[in-house]
Amino acid sequence: MTTARDIMTPGVECAAAQESIVEAAVKLTELGVGSLPICGxxxxxxxVITDRDIVxxxxxxxxxxxxxxxxxxxxGEAVTIGADDDVDEVFATMKSHQVRRLPVIDGHTLVGMVSLADVARSLPSPQVGDLLEALSSG
Known part of the structure; x- marks a missing residue:
């Protein structure tokens, strides 16, 4: 069974809740990513804050x-996935919540992020097409 932990990008940096949007934008730019988890x-x-949220x-x-x-x-509460959840659960969560990135947690600890690209690499092609279609129509 392939899990979220198997396909995630580990070692994710957070934007601190008290950081300004300018600081968060600089962090996004320096890391070359489109989103950051927000940690208290x-x-x-x-x-989660995205470049689109900022704009x-x-x-x-x-x-x-x-x-x-x-x-x-x-x-509200961020949509997350458990580190040991099956990749099919990752797929279902992204699809049902219309999100392209999911923070991965182990208990209450953030351990990584799973992106649409990570999921696409791990799923059979028909499922990837279903996910892309679901996210594009939302």
């Missing part, structure tokens, strides 16, 4: 990116 001072996952919810909404924090963009 208790080291628990608070949400739409901050810049497009006329907010000051230096005065807005990453934590302000954390909406």
């Amino acid at each position: 001072s208790d080291n628990r996952l608070k949400g 739409v919810k901050v810049l497009g909404a006329g907010k000051d990116p230096a005065a807005t924090t990453a934590g302000e963009l954390a909406q």
